[in-house]
Amino acid sequence: MTVDVEPARPADLPEAVAVIHRAFATLADRIDPPSSAMTETVDTLAARVERGGRVFIARRQDGLILGAVCAAPKPDGSVYMDRLAVDPSACGQGIARALTDAVEDFARADGLGPITVGVRLRLPDNIALFRHLGYVETGRKAHPGFAEPTSMDLAKAIGRP
Ligand SMILES: CC(C)(COP(=O)(O)OP(=O)(O)OC[C@H]1O[C@@H](n2cnc3c(N)ncnc32)[C@H](O)[C@@H]1OP(=O)(O)O)[C@@H](O)C(=O)NCCC(=O)NCCS
Known part of the structure; x- marks a missing residue:
């Protein structure tokens, strides 16, 4: 399917939140602890942008938003990506x-990386x-309260433009 990926405008944020919730709801019975994506709101997405992060949306030709992702540049130049979400449909x-x-x-254009x-x-x-x-594995960590690792960190180097 052809989609246009673009930075979310303020008017897009309610639908971006809805897509994130619909996508991450499909994981509810598979992961413990639950994903914090389910607590994302218009205000928390807007706050990410105010802190210098990016929220991208995937828009179908008819305007419907079918996906979203967030990216946060870090002081070491890396870019942390999260909330990758595609509508289950x-x-x-x-x-x-x-x-x-x-x-x-975005990272390449700004001379940032890895993701x-x-x-x-x-x-x-x-x-x-x-x-x-x-992406390649760089480590594993446990969520607070868990004795064994619960998540894998991965990274991808970004070449210069
Ligand atoms: C995970 C999720 C984002 C994937 O979205 P999607 O639109 O179905 O993914 P795509 O169709 O763009 O697939 C991306 C690529 O990965 C490949 N891929 C998908 N699943 C794969 C798998 N299990 N193994 C190997 N490759 C896989 C696809 O073939 C595609 O490769 P290509 O571009 O070379 O053809 C979506 O299912 C989702 O929102 N899930 C719920 C939320 C979630 O899990 N978010 C990620 C949290 S880490």
């Missing part, structure tokens, strides 16, 4: 690829997706 059609490409393009991401170990399909997109 539109998965498997390249929208996540388009969203991650946009984050990589970093955290993926739950209980979601091997997501780990496989990120490996497919060129």
Whole structure:
């Protein structure tokens, strides 16, 4: 499916939140602790942008928002990507690829990198997706209160333009 990926405007944020909630709701019975994505609101997305982060949306030709992703530049030059979300009705059609490409393009244009991401170990399909997109494991960590690792950190170096 063809989508345009663009920075979210303030008017896009309610639908971006709705897409994030619909996407991450599909993980509810697979991960513990629950994803903090479910607590995302218009205000928390707007605050990310105010702090220098980016919120990108994937828009279908008719205007419908079918995906979203957030990116946060860090002091060391890396860019932390999270909230990668595609509407459950539109998965498997390249929208996540388009969203991650946009984050990589943004980082490349600003001379930033690598892109970093955290993926739950209980979601091997997501780990496989990120490996497919060129991300490599850099470590594992446990959420607070968990004795064993619950998530994998992955990173992708970004070449200069
Ligand atoms: C995970 C999610 C973002 C994927 O979105 P999607 O639009 O279906 O993904 P895409 O179709 O763009 O796939 C991206 C690429 O990964 C590949 N891929 C997908 N699943 C894969 C798997 N299990 N193993 C290997 N490659 C995989 C696709 O073939 C595609 O590769 P290509 O561009 O070379 O053809 C979506 O299912 C979602 O929102 N899930 C719920 C929320 C979530 O899990 N977010 C991520 C948290 S880490």
